[in-house]
């Protein structure tokens with residue numbers, strides 16, 4: 001059916017929101033004469049470390065880089081197996097491949113999309129060395145169960161916290177349950193440096209090693225080499241990577257970190273509005289979290305309920321697009337993507353929960369750029385398409 005759009009402006013999914021504070025911070029950084037990795041990166045590391053309550057933090061150029069470095073920090077033998085969820089972005093499993101390891105998928109929980117502890121148990125082989133829980137959409141995985149399995153089986157835990165910046169279980173932040181936690185500051189995330197990420201570590205020694213590895217394996221970073229203390233010679237201690245964050249990016253991140261909690265509250269209001277206004281449509285909405293658990297509210301996911309509508313997910317997102325409402329798909333199950341399917345011989349049916357979610361799910365706009373009128377338009381559009 002052709003639909004006449006009534007919205008003037010396209011509502012872009014995941015659009016970030018910047019104010020005069022970010023602009024001022026960027027200009028101050030440009031004017032400071034130091035835009036590469038330096039004092040603002042150090043300040044962001046310290047403030048983020050304090051925010052999540054981790055012993056150490058290393059700012060990097062993306063969460064993908066953080067995951068790659070985290071896996072290298074485990075010093076696993078090539079070919080060791082790492083269990084993770086197929087309900088994730090490609091970066092999670094790609095990082096395992098780039099670290100010379102083998103990703104082994106374990107299905108997610110059919111309701112929450114988070115890695116299912118029972119499925120982890122079934123995926124473990126004598127070669128399994130680590131597990132990467134993905135806190136899907138910002139909802140914490142069952143870390144008590146995952147920690148139990150990991151300690152019983154001697155497995156390392158690296159958390160993919162790309163969606164989970166504000167997420168907590170009890171008084172502990174996601175990212176501090178595993179040995180290492182990996183956060184994303186990509187444009188669509190709850191806070192952004194445009195591209196960027198953060199690694200948090202239990203051990204300051206590991207963090208120091210990963211900081212070196214993030215900058216070519218050099219013993220001294222650029223700030224200490226060229227800063228106002230005079231030139232410092234460096235040694236190459238290991239062939240590292242170019243994964244450092246810039247001060248220009250960190251200048252935006254520092255402002256965004258200051259807005260993080262207020263923006264979580266704002267998304268909480270939008271979240272409750274969506275839950276209330278969409279409850280009678282043929283959709284499965286995000287399930288509530290248990291008491292004592294804080295959801296980071298990164299993605300408001302809707303799942304088409306095939307028992308209550310004949311429309312497919314793709315028909316719904318096409319109709320929303322025609323009404324100038326942007327959506328996201330998080331995610332088509334990763335094992336069904338061509339490289340993973342062909343390399344590991346996966347087939348439809350291998351991970352039924354992830355496949356069902358992948359076929360039915362779409363995310364509606366929830367970012368800091370969504371105003372009340374925008375959210376009302378999302379509801380109106382969904383009611384028009386599905387009501």
Ligand SMILES: Cc1ncc(COP(=O)(O)O)c(C=O)c1O
Pocket residue numbers: 061062063064065088089091092134160162163183184185186196197
């Ligand atoms: C679950 C998950 N893991 C990892 C990443 C990678 O993050 P980045 O884009 O910062 O590399 C993303 C990015 O969207 C993600 O959603």
